[in-house]
Amino acid sequence: MFDTLDAHITRSIQLTDSELAYFHSLLRPVSLKTKSFLLQAGEICTIESFVTKGCLRKYCLDEAGHEVILQFAIEDWWIADLQSFTTQTPSKLFIQALEDCSLLTIPYEAKEELFRKIPAMERVFRLMVQRSQAALQDRFVSILTQPAEERYLAFLKKYPQFPLRIPQHYIASYLGMTPEFLSKVRRRLAEKNK
């Protein structure tokens, strides 16, 4: 159960077996049914979650009520509203299961205790945030510079497995376009390849 998570960590730092066991002792397994929410706007994000099975989406709503999807998370990804988690203030985001999920979660206080006992773990999480920052920056630039069709093709190339398990209108939202337009983009691509 902890294997891929441990591999994840030991890529950044070395831990002794007892340190690893201590880390495991802080984690709480959680199951989540399709469409149920791990977090809703207004709540404080009390846990960070590592996905061992299933698929989730993190999104926010604009004033008009439109969803903007900020992240998908599948197996071996972490998901949380770090802003709310770190400051322990109400979130503006939703985290929802798109499939039945199994998670390993760590509560806020446990994570702080982990950092006190094993300061090197700060490094693991720092590098994690840096990677997600880099990914967000790439998306930011692509939205500003690439037309919808190129964004969709790049998405297919980077995450070929996602369209197999994620409804198309969520992918449209992730790519910053309407579901109708993504449908038209796909038709144009299909006609090209005839």
Place this chain on the structure above:
Amino acid sequence: MFDTLDAHITRSIQLTDSELAYFHSLLRPVSLKTKSFLLQAGEICTIESFVTKGCLRKYCLDEAGHEVILQFAIEDWWIADLQSFTTQTPSKLFIQALEDCSLLTIPYEAKEELFRKIPAMERVFRLMVQRSQAALQDRFVSILTQPAEERYLAFLKKYPQFPLRIPQHYIASYLGMTPEFLSKVRRRLAEKNK
């Protein structure tokens, strides 16, 4: 010279005087003339810089050669291409002085040594990245959901001092619109307020 930087750090962790002195010993002051580059695409980002005086911009170029401004940095901000810095691989970004600047820089190896000697410093930088991540996420959402006029008004409210020292076409790029269009947005706003 170190005052605001120290205040910055002690907001996240407590350091002894000797730890602080050690940290200072790792920093190198750098001066930068207007329009000169701290980093150019293709180079490896070897330093992280804390701005004690002046103003810089960080940007990338798309295939068509258009600039996309990712960050402005003024006094008391850090600036670097973290992606390139962390992996020590060639950057795709430019960092350029918009005014004559004074910086406190820390080289890659010195930062690693700092983390080895004072692991708690990982926390300082983790929290820094988290804050910049949150800021980028807000910009991301605003570009996807707000029209140009609202983005500009929100920018003025958040950074009222920036238009006084940053050329307008750079602000347009930061807000994800053309300089021509920002000019038209401003005219419409001026006419409203008559």
Place this chain on the structure above:
DNA sequence: CGCGACGTTGATTTGCCTCAACGATTGTGG
């Protein structure tokens, strides 16, 4: 079976871009 979720299609609209031209200001080398 009936309903909701999902994807598609077409008609219309629009926010923003592109391109081109033009003043105003700055700064810099002769």
Place this chain on the structure above:
DNA sequence: CCACAATCGTTGAGGCAAATCAACGTCGCG
């Protein structure tokens, strides 16, 4: 210290990518 170029902001005409709105077909599921 002036002249000229570069930088910067503005304006207008025209075009386009993508949004909006509305209707419809198809699944899968309770």
